[in-house]
Amino acid sequence: MSWLTAENLALVFAALTALSLLLYGILDGYDLGVGITLPMHNEAWRDTAIASIGPFWDANETWLVMAVGLLLVAFPAAHSAILHAMYLPAALLLIGLILRGVAFDFRAKVKPAQKRNWDWTFKAGSLLATFSQGFMLGIYVMGLNYQLSSVLFASFSGLCVTAAYAMIGNAWLIGKTSGELQRHAIASCKKSGVLTFGGILAVSMINPLVNANVYAVWTEPPLAYFYAAIPLLCFGMFALGYLVLKRLPLPDDKGAWLPFWLTLIIFVCCFAGLVLSFYPFVVPNDMTLYEAASSKESLQIIFFGAIFVLPFILAYTAVAYYAFRGKADDLKYY
Template sequence: MNWLTAEHLALVFGGLTALSILLYAILDGYDLGVGITLPMGNEAWRDTAIASIGPFWDANETWLVLAVGLLLVAFPAAHSAILHALYLPTAMLLIGLILRGVAFDFRAKVKTQRKVYWDYTFKAGSLLATFSQGFMLGIYVMGLQYHTGSIIFACFSGLCVTAAYAMIGNAWLIGKTSGELQLHAIKHCKIAGVLTLSGILAVSLINPMVNANVLQVWTEPPLAYFFAAIPLLCFAMFVIGYLALKRLPLPKDAGAWLPFAICNVIFISSFIGLALSFYPFVVPNQMTLYQAASSRESLLIIFFGAVVVIPVIAAYTAVAYYAFRGKADGLKYY
């Protein structure tokens, strides 16, 4: 296995960590988005919305655990530097996820008149978790530095990431529900899409201004011509998605899953664009992927473990989505 050099292993684990983060952003992103836009004025709608994510939301968070685990074991120096700078928003993220988990279980066990309080808790936990993730992204883009400008940008990033999760969450509900709730999701998906596009445009403008490496990556030919296709694809998806939402719902629920598929393309292209912007740095302008990696021997041991674990996670995730395919029904507690 001469090809399993330290450099190749670092690149492999960089790719696996990035893939885990992307899958988390998409899969847990939509169920966080459902929590953000939970319709508080209609209990039946809330039951159906939560039923649509019930079989999946716990498993979706596995990808976050995997991403953090890979970062800790494969890139300990980067893990230390990043978590040192993001300790407080990470704590807020964990509090938000805990609130969601507690609320999800308690709403099923309390008296009917008190269920709404736990629904508000679920919504608050979702908002806290998504804003924290966006804040961390903003600080990361700003080079893990805290000053007035970076904090303002991080707060703006937090709002934009919240909007992006609301967009994909409503797109999920469009595919999983019907009737008035589906119309409600279509309306809010349009609004969240406009806010998300504004956030992506802002990050695209600010990122090259604060990171010289990013400006170089996106403007130096010949790769700049290839990379230009990524933002073009992303912005085209916003246009197509908005036009599709204006036509929904269609007879026999045709095209109901198109908005969710389009949101996936938007998330993937945005993530690839961000990853290419910073490569080979894993800590912006401070530490490359190869400098942060563990020793070859450590990476080799983890590699064989990952070959077994990651397919298992992917397999049970696929089985869950297949088993609970189709439209969601309202929750019934006995």
């Protein structure tokens, strides 16, 4: 196939990796967010919250495996450089995900008096995983450097990502629950939304100041006029979301899923802004995706494997969400 050139294949795999990361951020983002904001003062609420993510959370993490796998096989030089700089936060991320998995199963097998301890473990694992992801994002933005300013920025980024996951997690609970738990999720979504808005605004102002390439991308016409629509849409969704949350809940549960879809648009806008800021670099200011890509022959083999596997992942994800649509049922373990 003449169009399967090395440059086109590198671009295709970059797009697939980016798509996998975006889907992971949205799908695993909401179930991490549910873990972050798990209501520790009410056991029945905790059971319902965990039941709302129970059928999905394992499958959601598939997209992280997909993204890391694509980075490894399609961009091995970038994978090496990025992982070398992020061994510690990546290890903490994995520890957080392991704690979540262990706590999810053990909370059903221990004595009732110990169940709350494992719920705390689930919450702690969620916080560790989300902060680690945000820290890694901050270090990436700062060019994979560990100077004091970079670590401070990365720590701030960790708090921002945690707030964003809490926002989408509460938006998920608004759609999946009802009654007092839904009202609690609405109030929590407002608070986390304000924190997320402040964090995104701060990062949007800081990032161009510390990265000359990002400053050029967002200020040089004519593309700068087009790119300006992204932050405008993002902040518009925040304003609309806050107005929606002020009116919820409505009779017959109308509009319950609107906060989640608005939050999804915010996530897409933030991700698109990040991609546009660094393209064509896959290692900031050091290595482009074309320089980091595997050989043409290797990419061609991987390409046919990817187009075979990806539809199956999308299919079972779609089936799972269709089968377990509607409000969360009572928690059951089999």
